[in-house]
Structure formats: C-alpha cells, structure tokens
Amino acid sequence: MESTPCELNVDNLHKGVLSELSTISSVSVSAQVEQADHAEQRQLRVYLRVRPFSKEELANDEDQGCIVLENAEVAVLQAPKESSSMKNSEKGVGQSIHKFSFSQIFGPDTTQTDFFKGTVRELVYNYLDGGNALVFTYGVTNAGKTHTIQGSENDGGILPRSLDVIFNHVKGRQYQHMDFKPHLSSDVQYLDSNQVKQEKSAKAAVFAMLKEENDRSTKSNTSAASHASLLKSTSNASLSFSSVSYDQTVEADSSLSGGEPFQFAVWVSFCEIYNESVYDLMEPLPTSRNHKRNALRVCEDHSGNSYVRDLKWINIFNTEEACKILKIGNKNRSAACTRMNQTSSRSHGIFSVKLLRIDGTQVQKISELSLCDLAGSERCNKTKTFGERLKEAGNINNSLLILGKCIAALRQNQNPKVKNNYVPFRESKLTRLFQSIFCGKGRACMIVNINQCASTFDETLHVMKFSAVAKQVVQVIQPKPLASIAPRLVGKDGKMLLRHAIVEEEAMDSLLLEEELLDEEDSEADMSILPQEELLNIIESLKEKLVEERRKNLKQEIEIRREMGNAMLEQLMENEENWDKQVEELKESYEEKLENTFDMYKDAIKQHAYQRAMEDVEDNYVPIEEFLAEQEKVMELERKYTEMELNLKAFQRNPSEAESMDGANSLQSATLAHKSEVRYKELWEANSSSEKLCEEKDQVIKSMEKTIKALNEAIQEAGDNFLEKVEENKRLEEKIAQQEEEMKELHRSCTAQEALLSELRVQFETSKKCTQGGTGEPKAKKGILANLRATVGSPAKLSKKTVAGTSSSTRKRGLFK
Numbered sequence: 001m002e003s004t005p006c007e008l009n010v011d012n013l014h015k016g017v018l019s020e021l022s023t024i025s026s027v028s029v030s031a032q033v034e035q036a037d038h039a040e041q042r043q044l045r046v047y048l049r050v051r052p053f054s055k056e057e058l059a060n061d062e063d064q065g066c067i068v069l070e071n072a073e074v075a076v077l078q079a080p081k082e083s084s085s086m087k088n089s090e091k092g093v094g095q096s097i098h099k100f101s102f103s104q105i106f107g108p109d110t111t112q113t114d115f116f117k118g119t120v121r122e123l124v125y126n127y128l129d130g131g132n133a134l135v136f137t138y139g140v141t142n143a144g145k146t147h148t149i150q151g152s153e154n155d156g157g158i159l160p161r162s163l164d165v166i167f168n169h170v171k172g173r174q175y176q177h178m179d180f181k182p183h184l185s186s187d188v189q190y191l192d193s194n195q196v197k198q199e200k201s202a203k204a205a206v207f208a209m210l211k212e213e214n215d216r217s218t219k220s221n222t223s224a225a226s227h228a229s230l231l232k233s234t235s236n237a238s239l240s241f242s243s244v245s246y247d248q249t250v251e252a253d254s255s256l257s258g259g260e261p262f263q264f265a266v267w268v269s270f271c272e273i274y275n276e277s278v279y280d281l282m283e284p285l286p287t288s289r290n291h292k293r294n295a296l297r298v299c300e301d302h303s304g305n306s307y308v309r310d311l312k313w314i315n316i317f318n319t320e321e322a323c324k325i326l327k328i329g330n331k332n333r334s335a336a337c338t339r340m341n342q343t344s345s346r347s348h349g350i351f352s353v354k355l356l357r358i359d360g361t362q363v364q365k366i367s368e369l370s371l372c373d374l375a376g377s378e379r380c381n382k383t384k385t386f387g388e389r390l391k392e393a394g395n396i397n398n399s400l401l402i403l404g405k406c407i408a409a410l411r412q413n414q415n416p417k418v419k420n421n422y423v424p425f426r427e428s429k430l431t432r433l434f435q436s437i438f439c440g441k442g443r444a445c446m447i448v449n450i451n452q453c454a455s456t457f458d459e460t461l462h463v464m465k466f467s468a469v470a471k472q473v474v475q476v477i478q479p480k481p482l483a484s485i486a487p488r489l490v491g492k493d494g495k496m497l498l499r500h501a502i503v504e505e506e507a508m509d510s511l512l513l514e515e516e517l518l519d520e521e522d523s524e525a526d527m528s529i530l531p532q533e534e535l536l537n538i539i540e541s542l543k544e545k546l547v548e549e550r551r552k553n554l555k556q557e558i559e560i561r562r563e564m565g566n567a568m569l570e571q572l573m574e575n576e577e578n579w580d581k582q583v584e585e586l587k588e589s590y591e592e593k594l595e596n597t598f599d600m601y602k603d604a605i606k607q608h609a610y611q612r613a614m615e616d617v618e619d620n621y622v623p624i625e626e627f628l629a630e631q632e633k634v635m636e637l638e639r640k641y642t643e644m645e646l647n648l649k650a651f652q653r654n655p656s657e658a659e660s661m662d663g664a665n666s667l668q669s670a671t672l673a674h675k676s677e678v679r680y681k682e683l684w685e686a687n688s689s690s691e692k693l694c695e696e697k698d699q700v701i702k703s704m705e706k707t708i709k710a711l712n713e714a715i716q717e718a719g720d721n722f723l724e725k726v727e728e729n730k731r732l733e734e735k736i737a738q739q740e741e742e743m744k745e746l747h748r749s750c751t752a753q754e755a756l757l758s759e760l761r762v763q764f765e766t767s768k769k770c771t772q773g774g775t776g777e778p779k780a781k782k783g784i785l786a787n788l789r790a791t792v793g794s795p796a797k798l799s800k801k802t803v804a805g806t807s808s809s810t811r812k813r814g815l816f817k
C-alpha cells in the first residue's frame, strides 16, 4: 500500500480544519492569478533534508530502514513495528507505507554547500535583484533544522552562506553613512546626524553584550546548567565567517548589479516568537527574574504588510558582524533542554536581512530575506513535557497548526471550482509575518528536516504529510514593475519625505500629519505615500464618509435601541400578562378552595344539627300507651286532690264537728293531709312536666298535622288536576270519535255525489242525443233540472248532515237557485 502526495488531500491531512475557516476571503491566490496577468506562478519549493544517524541512535537500534529515498524527488516511509502507524495499519486503519515527492531530496550525505546550492542560492540571487524571500525549516525536534540554517563552526548553514553571498555581492559598494534605515515593512527612514549617532551607539551596545557574555563564559565555566544553556550560543560563537569564506562555493554574480553605480546598505534583525509573543533577540535579557522581557507588537503598514514594531535593525558591513548578531541572538533565544535534544529550540527564530539599493541620495529598492528556524513539532507525551514546557509545546503546535491551516487554505483556493476560503494568517504571529510572502510579495521555500529514527517515525510521517500539502501550493509572485517600485521614504519623525529629494524641514512641516490607522488588534496603516493634494482629497472624502458612517451608526443605534426597547416592552407586557393570569388563577383556585371548605362546614353543621335533632327526638320520645297511662294517673290524682280539697274546706268550716266526728281520724287526717300535700306537690310537679311534655307533643303533632294537611291539600289538588285532565281527555276522545263519524259521513256523501254525477252525465248524454234527434232545447233543459231535483233528493235528506257538511250542502243548494 502506498500513498503519494497526489492521493493525500487536504481533508485527510487536516480533517475538520477547513470547516473551521470562515468563508470570507481576504486572500485569494486564484483571484490574484486573474488580476495579475504577468504575475509569475511558481510552485512552493519544498526540499527534504534527511540527517544522518548519530552514534547514539545507531547504538539504540534506531535504524530500522524507515526512510528509503527512491530517487532525488521521491521518498518512501516504511512504518517500523512499534510505531502507531504500523499498529493502525494492522488494524486496517491507514497504511504502513507512504510515498512523498519533493522539489528535491537531500540525503544524509549531502554537504552544506550542496544543500545551499540546491536550495536557497537561487532565492538569494533573486533577493539581490530586489525580490523578497522567505526560507523556513520545518520538522520534528532534533531533525536538523538549526544545523541546516546556521550550521557548525567550519561548515555553515544556509544563513551564513547567504550572508556571504550578499556581502560578496555588495563588496566595495557599501553605503557607509548609515542614514537610510528600514522603516515599517518596506519603507525607508532618513536619519539625521543625531539619529545616525544614536544608531551607532545602539549597535555598539548590542555588540557589547557579546563581549560581556564572552567575558562571563570564560570566568564561570563550572556550572553545568549554564553550560547546557549556553551550549548552542557557544557552539555558534565559534562560527566565524571571517575565517571561512564561501567564495569558493558560491560566487557572487557580478552581473546582478549590472555594473551600475549603486551602493548597498545591509540591515539585519533577529527576533523570536516564543509563546505567541515576539521578542527582540538584540535586546539584553532582564537581569532579575521579576522583570519580564519586552514583547513587541506585530503591526501592519499602509499596504497591509506586517512588521514587528520597535524591532532593532542593525546596519552591518561584513559577515563578521552578522556572525556576532547571530551569536547574541542565539544566546538570548529561549532554549531549553528536552529529553530529545539538549539544545532544542523552543521558539521560532527569524533572522531577517534587509538590503537597500541606494542610488546617490535615493533608495531605489529594498528587499528582505528572512530565514526562519521553526520550533520542533514534537508531541508532548513523547518529549515528557510538563508545566512551562507543556505551555511552550501548546503554543508551538498551535502556530504550526495555523501555518498548516494557511497552507491548506492556499492550496484549496487554487482550485477554481472551490469557493475561496479564508486564509487564517491572522490567527498566529508567525503566519501574520509570513502573510505578505505567501500572498505574492516574494518567494518562499520550505525545508523539511527529518531524521531516520524509528522512535520518531509517527512525528516524521506527520511532517511529511504536511509538506505534501505545502508542495501543492502555487505561489503567484507579483510582477517585477510592482516589486521594483522605490520604497517610501520617511523623515526622522516618521513623516513622509518627497521622493527623489531629501526635503527641508519646512517642506516636511507642510505635509499632513500621517495618521496611523490601527486595525482591530494592533496594526497600523499609513496613507502618506500619496501626494499632498490627493491626500487632502482623500481626507475630505474620508471625513464625509466618517460623518456618513457616524450618521448611519447613529441611525442603527437608534433603531437597535428602539427595537430593544420594543422587545423589552413586549417582554414586560408579556410578563405582566402572565403574572395577571397567574394571580387570577390563584385567586380562582383559592376561591374554589374556600367555597369547598365553606360547603364542607355547612354540610357538617347540617349533619350535626340533624343528628342533634334526631337525638332530641329520641330522648323525648314517649310511647302513646305510656302517655295515656300517665294521663290517667294524672286524672286519678286530680280527682283525689279535689276530694281532699273538699275535705279540707269542710274541716276549716267546722273543726269541732270534724273533731267530734272522729278524734282519732283527726290525727290521721292531719297526717294524711301532710302526706297529701307532699304527694300533691309531687303530683303537681309531675303534672306540670307532663303538661309541658304534652305541650311539646302537641306542637309536634300540630306541625305534623299541618304538614299532613298541606300534603293532603297537595294530593287533593293533584287529584283534582288529575280528574280534570281525565275529564278533558274524555271530552277530547269524544270529540275525536265525533269527528271520525263526521269523516265517515262525508266520505259516504262524497261517494253518493260521485254516483249522482256519473248518473247526471249519463242523463246529459241521453238528452243530448234526444236533442240531436229533433226534440226542442227547452224540453231537454226541463228534463235536466227535473232529473237533478230527483237525484239530489229532498232538503230533509240534507238536514241530517254535520256542520262540515252544511257548507257543502249550502253550496249545492246555491246550485239549485
């Protein structure tokens, strides 16, 4: 199973990456192709460099034949046993063999000279002719990126060789005044004498750092840690371009200058992007840990090109000075030990060289060559990274991921059928700085560094896949006339100077103040490249636009506020309605509950009252026999009482008589009287209670009688009504029978009438025949009438008819009249 770059599409490599990208296109290579007819289309050069095994690696059995170079352009990657790729392919996911093609492949035996000649030299020539160039190395840590760019003591990499070519080219034609300095992205600033002095002292200060460092390193060489951290810088410090000249390998092409009397100024800068912050490597490191390094801003100039604001640019005159800058930069560069590489670069280092072509007092061209040593694209678990190192790894991976996204988007945009994708250059500092080159303002070349170790196969495969996409990117380089436009010249305070002449202070004052237009992040734009009148017009139109925009914004704001107000009001009203509803519902439910409770109590009270009433009735109930017996007793007692009263009266009237009557009886009588009195009282009380009871019973009886009476009356009434109805019913039945009888009678009469009518018809026919037979008309007439009378009969017959029949008989009588 094989995979080639052709089979590798972007979706496979960066699954989901493109979906994240906005569809708004800021950069479109395909659009540029249409616009710039004369633009040079050039596939991004991607070179592969395979480094040789180290002794340790061979000892560790890292050589498992993972990388096979088929020819100068094709490399085959064969997954080793322990790699994830092999395990996946065994599970049926992915392949174990992958094939990749490159612009050119450089094997482990390639010398630095051959590599330089085969890759960057052409770009440097173009650079010397005024073109911009970017070279960046990509690969896992310990793959040889730094070695490729910087090289070693006696065998320099592409950077010292490029510098050597540059200085060979400008040899004897160097501009000595230091008063033209690179400004913004591609402008030039004219420095006055004071500024030149400042520049010189700044340069001296930078070089002084190296001297201090050399002094320190010779004094203290005991600390192992400081030794490790300075390993890279010391190794580079030994680089000496003065002793090694690459003239034998790279001849400066004198034809490039065309023999014209130009002078050149070479300015260099060295910065790093560490944890998404840009730091000037020419700035001395803070002495104490409390002080942080000063991070620089990435801005955009008037033409949208990115540059690092306040980055130090140093005017150098030979490769020796360039070497010093490199050494100082390496010293300051954030290097930390990882398990994989003792001097691993933890940041992206960018060394830039600006070349100013000066014709007398004018700067004709400015071109820039940038060499970027990207940080290693390692995986965190492999490198056992923690804490600060993990954060670094995250930022490194992120910026490399954005670089991948940009390359993938550029690749996608080349397809005319595909909608232009947004290229996310602005998502990382690294890609922001690369943007202009990728958008056609220079040539780019990518160097892919790999090692052949089996243990890092999976990472290496990832790098190869990335490079396969990059190789498919077609760069559309802007045509020469555009590139050769003279750079904009600004004065000491950054104000624009008129081209072809250094203007006086007064002239500068008359120029409009340049306005820095910062973008949404931190970029700036500069409009002062245009002539004064044009600028004034632009300012006027911009002012109008501004007013218009403000008006529009205000309108929008009012509209938004109104809409928001309405929305809020609606919301409030809705809320209020809901509250009202809720309150209403609550009220209703409470009312219902109250009503239910009230009904419940009412029922309970009724029940209670009924029970009490029933209890009372039960308590007071006396059977009628008992009542009669009691009444009889009462009557007996009354009788006795009357008798005794009579006796008492008699005794009062004649006591002696009574005494004489019976002396013994008198005492008995007295006792009896007393007893009777007590008994009387008792009986009296019983009587009164009985009377009371009787009264109550009477009342009950009365009320019951009343009810019975009312019921009787109602029954009577109902009975009456019933009888009435029965009567009425009878009457109606009779009436119906009568009417039925009448109907029958009428029916009978109708039948008779019909018979008469048919008889009359017969007679009429016979009389008609007789008339036709010679008899006179009157006779026939009399005959008809007589027949009719005879048929209809006497009036007595008709008198029997009913009321209904009367009217018809009346009509018939009318007929006889």
Ligand SMILES: Nc1ncnc2c1ncn2[C@@H]1O[C@H](COP(=O)(O)OP(=O)(O)OP(=O)(O)O)[C@@H](O)[C@H]1O
Binding pocket: 050, 051, 052, 108, 139, 140, 141, 142, 143, 144, 145, 146, 147, 148, 341, 343, 344, 345, 346, 374, 375, 376, 377, 449
């Ligand atoms: N072509 C080569 N020939 C001989 N030795 C090499 C070659 N390339 C790299 N090396 C050696 O391999 C080791 C690692 O190389 P280097 O430091 O350049 O890796 P790197 O990719 O820059 O790593 P990092 O990303 O961690 O900085 C160094 O000791 C270097 O000298």
